[in-house]
Amino acid sequence: MSFRFQPQHLDVAAFAGAKAHLSARDSLQKYERLAIEVRGPEPDLTVEWQVQGEQRSAADGVARPALHVQAQARLPLTCQRCMGEVRVDVRVDRHVLFAADEDSAAALDDVSEDDVLALAPEIDLRALIEDELLMALPLVPRHEVCPQPVRLSAQDADFDAAQEQRQHPFAALAALKDGKKP
Secondary structure, eight states, X not given: XXXXXXXXXXXXXXXXXXXXXXEXXXXXXXOHHHHXXXXXXXXXXXXXXXXXXXXXXXXXXXXXXXXXXEEEEEEEEEOTTTOSEEEEEEEEEEEEEEESXXXXXXXXXXXXXXXXXXXXXXXXXXXXXXXXXXXXXXSSOOOSSOXXXXXXXXXXXTHHHHHHHSOOTTHHHHHHHTTOOO
């Protein structure tokens, strides 16, 4: 019996049992939450992914349905040093195990190196891939060396000179106190 698996409605248990494989090259626009993170809309941005179904032994020694998820994208983000565009390669290579219910998943997740989720009748594979890519984004995107010199001061070179030229607000009071005309 042959199955045709759909990423939007994936039966993980059947997919893992069949040791099936899915892959695609999608437009970034299919991943709305990830698309929000990029610097500007570009129609040619893509997410490449592949998923392999398998049975994988967990920390407790029991083989469970699992997915080996690999995904990658090159995204234009905002450098937090110079505020310019920085292209970042975001890669994911994770195993996701599936436990019978939420309680089992939580207990197994505490002792497993792999991600553990509760087994549902269907999952949206693209949503899982998007979650993993979002978690793989750098917290502070930045260039190794910014293309433009980074301004490290909040004031410019003329700031001190302007301060000296400006009359201080209490100078007139000081002059009156000393008996001088302001």
